[in-house]
Amino acid sequence: MEGPGSTPYVPALDGLRGVAVAAVLAFHGGFGWATGGFLGVSTFFTLSGFLITTVLLVEHDQHGRVGLRRFWSRRFRRLLPASLLCLAGVVVFGATVATAGQLAHLRVQVLAALADVANWQLIVSGTSYADLFAAPSPTQHFWSLAIEEQFYLLYPVAMIGLFAVARRTGDVRRTVAVGLGLAVAGSLLATALLQGAAVDRIYYGTDTRSAELTLGALLAVALHRRHLDGAGRRLAGSLGLAALAVTVVAWSRVDLADAWLYRGGLTAFALVSAALVAGAVHPGTAVSQALAWEPLRRLGLISYGVYLFHWPIFLWLTPERTGLGTGPLFVLRVLVTVGAAVASYALLERPVRARRVLAGREALVLAPAAALVVVVGAVVVTVPGRDAEPTFEEAQALVEAGDFTDAPVADLAATPPPADLAAAGRPEIALYGDSTALRLGLGFGGWVQASGLARGEGGVNELGCGLLPDDHFTRFRYDGEADAPDTCASVDEAWAADIAATDPDIALLVVGPWEVADWRDEDTGEWVHLGQPAVDDLVRRELDEAVDILSAGGAVVYLLTSPLIRIGTQDGVPPAFERPASDPSRMARFNAVLAEVADARPGEAAVVDLAGYLRSTPGGEMDPTLRPDGIHLTWDAATAISTDWLGPEILRRYLADRGPVATTAPATAATGSSPTTGP
Structure with missing residues (x-):
């Protein structure tokens, strides 16, 4: 037959x-x-x-x-x-x-x-x-x-x-x-x-x-x-x-x-x-x-x-x-x-x-x-080139090891940092969040080491875990439907343990893309999202709790605004159709809630406008050369952003919030500390 x-x-x-x-x-x-x-x-x-x-x-x-x-x-x-x-x-x-x-x-x-x-x-x-x-x-x-x-x-x-x-x-x-x-x-x-x-x-x-x-x-x-x-x-x-x-x-x-x-x-x-x-x-x-x-x-x-x-x-x-x-x-x-x-x-x-x-x-x-x-x-x-972007797993290993020797920007110390930033006293900076924090951490960690203006031994980033999920929302709809990683249940404990162990002066929180996903309400079975009052309230409570955890040792918490995302983008090519989580109104609402939490906690938390900075760049907020997948920064982009703006901006904000401290000469790249994010 x-x-x-x-x-x-x-x-x-x-x-x-x-x-x-x-x-x-x-x-x-x-x-x-x-x-x-x-x-x-x-x-x-x-x-x-x-x-x-x-x-x-x-x-x-x-x-x-x-x-x-x-x-x-x-x-x-x-x-x-x-x-x-x-x-x-x-x-x-x-x-x-x-x-x-x-x-x-x-x-x-x-x-x-x-x-x-x-x-x-x-x-x-x-x-x-x-x-x-x-x-x-x-x-x-x-x-x-x-x-x-x-x-x-x-x-x-x-x-x-x-x-x-x-x-x-x-x-x-x-x-x-x-x-x-x-x-x-x-x-x-x-x-x-x-x-x-x-x-x-x-x-x-x-x-x-x-x-x-x-x-x-x-x-x-x-x-x-x-x-x-x-x-x-x-x-x-x-x-x-x-x-x-x-x-x-x-x-x-x-x-x-x-x-x-x-x-x-x-x-x-x-x-x-x-x-x-x-x-x-x-x-x-x-x-x-x-x-x-x-x-x-x-x-x-x-x-x-x-x-x-x-x-x-x-x-x-x-x-x-x-x-x-x-x-x-x-x-x-x-x-x-x-x-x-x-x-x-x-x-x-x-x-x-x-x-x-x-x-x-x-x-x-x-x-x-x-x-x-x-x-x-x-x-x-499939032989990777010298400039091949590391996978998420490779990026996490590099950040944990503090290995930024292959940073795309060859010599981060070539441009001397502004002398006035030395007055910040080389504060300990730790970065917390999801995979966007991890990708940003590749560049920020390199800036910390090369500039000698800060130290960075702590930080936690967990792939697939932002403020959400929590016990109430465990299944998400992003580009398809799936259960959140089991590791997300212990993120709060991991943050608290890291804060206790490293006692940073500055804690950076980088989240947003997961918060704008569709989430299934385990009680009703309905799909809900940011922009609805119940979800807004939940995200607000989660942000408050995050500030509580990250400021427990006296650190000032800087909440970075999240730029717009475009799910389904491949190598800078936009998707054939837009996913609901890419709706600009959702990210706008997230950043608004972020500002509300910071405004309610003066002296403990403040907003640093990463999204606004990206909008000011020549390619704009959705520049495909910065985020080819529409969500995550490349190593090159993270390095340039950290060197040109984010690192100095954090120190200026810290000086304004806490005042100058007695300083010594900044450490050189050779003696600088290791990563800003950890396991």
């Missing part, structure tokens, strides 16, 4: 492939009517299990055995050539248009895709903080191909074992069915045991998704050497037609965030797909005739290439690069994808499968050579 050959060719099954890949394309096109299009992958799983099992059963009937070498060779010739071509394209994507965030992990992602373990790489790597602001990986879609390849590797071996048992029992159908039934039960058990884990573990896991393939295999066993006539064929056709209707509804109504999917729902949908396959495989039924429609059949023939090439093409052809709206852009993306898939099918895939090229030992030489070229390319394009 993979085509004319050892098993009968069923056009409707290619048509089903075409429908399934069309659903995936619509889902990735971002259409609201295709929120469940990702289930097209589940349909592929079930269809693959059915087809592969049919091939194995027919081979066992004809030869009394399964030839592993022949089986794996067919899979190799069917899947590897286009996969290598796609990964070569991904390397070119990385060398030309990939964002810094995409390049950061591209090497390991390409290697994982080559090794058919992309799904496990996604599980092991998890979602880093940077992923919240990064463009998707061009190899993201290889997770499903990895699951299928792992299935193709292990499943025929398991079937050989079941066939061996069947020789003793004398009943092939029952023996294989029992074995496959146990495999489905094991997959469901794995899903049950993983309840409470991250849903990505269930979604990407081979163990949890294998039931969808195995149910297709069970269908193949049930239908093998059985020819339904009359009532049986009508029943299969009716079930298939009903399954097609359910599938279309699911593709349009189900959402990836629906909890039931991860509680056995994906396996339940595989039952629907199995019914659809059962109807399609019987010519003459209504569902078989519908799916055998020639355009669908032809799309199904190239569905593997369409799936492979569509994702990097979709990432390449963005609204920003094309200037097109959703509908016209989708048409362009699909046309380019289909063109690439047709070319691959005609010039590469079909000739290799038919052994017109790469016959015999040629394949043994050229396939590894092609894979090596892809690997070398992935390594070369």
Whole structure:
């Protein structure tokens, strides 16, 4: 059923492939009517299990055995050539248009895709903080191909074992069915045991998704050497037609965030797909005739290439690069994808499968050579340059270690600081906040060391944690919906401990981007945001509490205003649509609440207008060279801002608030203290 050959060719099954890949394309096109299009992958799983099992059963009937070498060779010739071509394209994507965030992990992602373990790489790597602001990986879609390849590797071996048992029992159908039934039960058990884990573990896991393939295999066993006539064929056709209707509804109504999917729902949908396959495989039924429609059949023939090439093409052809709206852009993306898939099918895939090229030992030489070229390319394009921006994790390590030797501004001490600032007496400065504080701390820490006008041993920044979340708000909606990091619950204690340990003279608080997100009220289940009285009051209380903690040792607390943010910006290119948290009125309200708290606590807290300073620069508040992701300063920008304005401004404000102290000559960069922010 993979085509004319050892098993009968069923056009409707290619048509089903075409429908399934069309659903995936619509889902990735971002259409609201295709929120469940990702289930097209589940349909592929079930269809693959059915087809592969049919091939194995027919081979066992004809030869009394399964030839592993022949089986794996067919899979190799069917899947590897286009996969290598796609990964070569991904390397070119990385060398030309990939964002810094995409390049950061591209090497390991390409290697994982080559090794058919992309799904496990996604599980092991998890979602880093940077992923919240990064463009998707061009190899993201290889997770499903990895699951299928792992299935193709292990499943025929398991079937050989079941066939061996069947020789003793004398009943092939029952023996294989029992074995496959146990495999489905094991997959469901794995899903049950993983309840409470991250849903990505269930979604990407081979163990949890294998039931969808195995149910297709069970269908193949049930239908093998059985020819339904009359009532049986009508029943299969009716079930298939009903399954097609359910599938279309699911593709349009189900959402990836629906909890039931991860509680056995994906396996339940595989039952629907199995019914659809059962109807399609019987010519003459209504569902078989519908799916055998020639355009669908032809799309199904190239569905593997369409799936492979569509994702990097979709990432390449963005609204920003094309200037097109959703509908016209989708048409362009699909046309380019289909063109690439047709070319691959005609010039590469079909000739290799038919052994017109790469016959015999040629394949043994050229396939590894092609894979090596892809690997070398992935390594070369991901070698970081000297001026590469550190990741969040690297930035945190640099700040904790006080290592600013690679600061983009070569010599921060080249411009002597104003002499009057020495009267501040080298105060101890500590910086507290979220990831924006961390990025600012890279530059501010360098200024502290180079100027010798201040010291900085303390500070705490926690990725993903500002004043919110708290016990009442733990789930946010920013660029997607997620739970706040568990570490946020202990931020207050970490700040208090750091204040007690380092006793700074000045505490800088840098927050804002998390406070303007949508937050779910755990009592009502409603989504709320800054600008609503209840949230305004909560943020005001959290700011008051922060000032209490940071001023406990006598430090003066400077509250830095937050500039506007633009979520979804990639390498300075604005997003195709604005997220609610980017609404300027929300950040304006946050800064207003900030000022209210400072005004109510004279002598303890004061506002330092970072947002106003950025507005005064030539590129303005949203200058993409300062904040390429629309939120975080680059190291270069943080260094320039700290040197030109923020560091001296803090000391001037401190002198005005506390008065001059007896001073000695400022320390030089060589003897200056270490970082302004800590772990």
